[in-house]
Amino acid sequence: MKGPFSRIPAMLWPRTSSLYTQLPSHGLSEYGAPHTPYTDSSPLGSPRLTSASWRNLKRTTSQSRLSMGLRRISTKRILAICAFLFIVLILIVRGKYQERQRRIEEEAREREKQRNPFPWANFTRLDGFYSGIRTLIKYDECVQEQNAIPHLAMKVHPAPPLDPVKVDPYIKSSDHLKEYYPVSPCFLDEDEQVPAPDVFAYPGIPTNMTGPYFGSYEEIGVKADRCWERFGRFGPYGYSYNKPERGLGLSKSSERSGADKVEAMFRKVDYTRVNWGKAQKRCFEKNKHRFDSNAKPPKDQDEKGAAKKKALPRNAYVLRTWTGYDYSDIQMLSLRAMVNELSLKSGGEYDVHLLVHVKDTTLPIWASEEIYQQVLQKNVPEEFWGITTLWSEQQMKTYYPGPYPAKDQFENHSGQDIFGVYRSAHWALQWFAQQHPEYEFFWNWEMDVRYLGHYYEFHNGVSSWADKQPRKLLWERSSRWWIPSLHGSYEDFSRIVERETAASGAKPIWGSVEFPTAGLGMLPSPNGTTPPTPFEEDNYDWGVFEPADLITFDPLFDPATSSWGYQLDVTGYNRTLAPPPRRAAIVTIARLSRRLLNSMHEETWRMRHTMFPEMWPPSVALHHGMKAVYAPHPVYFDRVWPLEHLDGVFNHPKLPEGSPFGGGEHNHQGSSFYYNAGFSGALWRRWLGAVEAGNGGYEFEEPGTGRMCMRGLLHHPIKWERVA
Incomplete structure (x- = not known):
């Protein structure tokens, strides 16, 4: 069977x-009658019946x-x-x-x-990230995926239902222009025939789009109601047009729904002929009056009889790279976007620099211009020669000679030399800041970071948000992740931190932090770091509209309460005493003020003090009472986390061994931003149109809902990338 x-x-x-x-047959014997032989031989004959028989x-x-x-x-x-x-x-x-x-x-x-022994690995996966451009809806109609499981009905259109728009986040309000001069437009070429290009996004987001668990777009001044796909984001920088047209031709295997509309909105540029260094300098000269109160404005902006307007601070955007680095096509697109959006379109508020580590310490790049140029031209694409500065570890040995004896080190967890970039990457930035007094702020940026969104909108938004933060309980707020779905608004979150701090009995950080030095002394703190009132009398006033000395993109945690391996990589302090108080922020991307870098420089060369790179800037800021803040940018996870569990794991680990900065770091693997966030790179490659672990690519996007369209997102780490 x-x-x-x-x-x-x-x-x-x-x-x-x-x-x-058994049914009765035509044979009477089947009914039990005695058989009587036929007497008639005829086939029609029958036996004769008697009355008794009947x-x-x-x-x-x-x-x-x-x-x-x-x-x-x-x-x-x-x-x-x-x-x-x-x-x-x-x-x-x-x-x-x-x-x-x-x-x-x-x-x-x-x-x-x-x-997968970790609890998070068994949580339900989220897939709203991959909803495509043919499902766009207005932002106010969207319900984020975590709140809509099972998914809402999704309408898939034959083409994007919304049209792309130019993104222009530069401040042009009348209030701003009362205080500051407007931007004089900048160009890619010397003849001013090729204007700095625009980029394009869609005024909506895909249906069922996943929402971030940490941070918020609105809080840091980034528009949450638009999404970016690859043609509008990178098309103006050469992504989609072919190599005969001097583009990179990366879209040959891409899903193209609505791409023609986007491509019709921008001009194709031959970037191989662009000298970004000269373009940045021309842009600054044209807008010099915006940053120097003594510079004369152009005639069309010179209002006779009007008071001089305020000067804006300038920013150095420093990308840390090295000899032998492979500048992929996607990296080239990202670098062009940085220079254009941060520098040229802003009228010179930023200058982008490549700070290149020359690994061969035998090359005297500081002594020979010829050798310097040979190393530069061999290791950096020609477009970026004019924005590059070389340095080497041998150079740092002469700049910060020490000594830094092993007996003065609490612990060397990595076993690396103190002069090596692994333990002292911040020295090159300190040195760079000393060479460039024209900048007020320095952005320390890594080559394995990508931002899916408009660079100026994000960086200006983060800076403006940090300026507005009051000093009271700022270190305490910045030591935690803000989970809006659980904590409510940032104001609600601030009240929660206030209650938790009071309940803990811990003394809040208020001004500089003093600690025993056993006669070694400390450098004086800069002006403006002494609290104007006692902590209890401050009504969240001190620090408001004060530029932050340090902006980080992960919480500023106390290493002593964690199981982080590098927490005692501390050099130059008295080892007969307890280690000095410290703070750290994982991933070294940050904005540092000139006064913070000056203090770091002084502590290093004068006091022989240093710490592991992710711990040094926050700790110097802590010791000297500077304003430091963690910016709550949006961070996504690839799974559905119960909110109370998420808060417990990341903000309230029961033991140091379970800290998310140490033994609990595995919890970050499914996130979009951390040093070991595996999901970050996978999500980035899927957005670029590549197949990732058997999913995505043209075969997924074309018959499905189209290519991905996501809101601005900071990705780290991106160790490799590819397109379809």
Whole structure:
């Protein structure tokens, strides 16, 4: 027997022999009459019946009919019983099947747990990231995926239902222009025939789009109601047009729904002819009056009799790279976007620099211009020669000679030399800041960071938000992740931190932090770092509209409460005493003020003090009472985290061993920003149109909902990238 019941034992099947009664045949003998031989040989002949025989036949027939009726009644009953037994049997078989399936699923889950021992690895996956451009809706109609499981109905259009728009986040309000001069437009070429290009986004987001767990777009001044796809974001920088047109031709295998509209909105530029260094300098000269109160404004901005307007601070945007670095096509697009959006379109508020580590310490780049140029031209694309500065570890040995004896180091967890970039990457930035007094702020940026969004909008938004933060409980707020879905608004979150700090009995940080030095002394703190009032009397006033000395993109945590491996990589302090108080922020990208870098420089060369790179700037800021803040940018996770569990894991670990900065760092693997965030790179490559782990790419996007369209997002780390 074959079929769904083929494995049922034979004894459970009902017997069929008694279900059917032998029907009477045309032979009378079947009714029990005695057989009488035919006397007539004719085939139509029949036996002759007597009266007695007739009576016997009638009686036999009546009895037979009664017997047949009884048999029919019995058959109905038997059929009903058998049907009942059959139903019971089906239920038994179904129960056994379901039990077997549950056992198989439990075994599969157990195997999965053995492969993924961490609780988060078994959470439900989120896939709203991959909703495409043909499902766009207005932002106020969107319900983020975590709040809409199971998913809402998704309407897929044949083309994007919304049209792309130019993104122009530069401040042009009348209030701003009352205080500051407007931007004089900048160009890519010396003849001013090729204006700095615009970029384009869509005024909506895909249906069922996933929402961030940490941080907020609105809080840091980034528009949450638009999304970016690859043609509008990178098309103006050469992504989509072909190499004969001097583009990179990366879109040949891309889904193209609505791409023609985007491409019609920008001009194709031959970037191989652009000298970004000269373009930045021309832009600054054209807008010099915006940053120097003594510089004369152009005639069209010179309002006779009007008071001079305020000067804006300038920013150095420093990308840390090295000899032998592979500048991929996507990296080239990102660098062009940085220079254009941060520097040229802003009228010179930023200058982008490549700070290149020359690994070969035998090359005297500081002594020979010829060698300097050879190293530069061999290791950096020609477009960026004019924005590059070289340095080497040998150079830092002469700049910060020490000594830094091993006896003055609390611990060397990595085993690396103190002059090596691994332990002292900040020295090159300190040195760079000393060479460039024209900048007020320095952005320390890594080459494995990508921003999916407009660079100026993000950086200006973060800076403006940090300026507005009051000093009271700022270190305490900045030591935690803000989870809006759990904590409410940032104001609500601030009140929660205030209550938790009071309940803990810990002394809040207020001004500079003093600690024993056993006669070694400390450098004086800069002006403006002494609190104007006692902590209890401050009404969240001190620090408001004060530029932050340090802006980080992960919380500023206390290493002493964690299991972070580098927490005691502290050099130059008295080892007969406890280690000095410290703070750290994982991932070294940050904005540092000139006064913070000056203090770091003085502490290093004068006091022989230093710490691990992710700990040094926050700790100097802590010691000298500077304004430091963690900016709550949006961070996504690839799974559905229960909010209370998320808060407990990241903000309230029970033991140092479970800290998210140490033993609990595995919890970041499914996030979009951390040093070990595996999901970050996978999400970035999917957005670029590549196949990732068998998913995505043209075969997924074209018959589905189109290419991805996401809101601005800071990705780290991106260790490799590719397009379709």
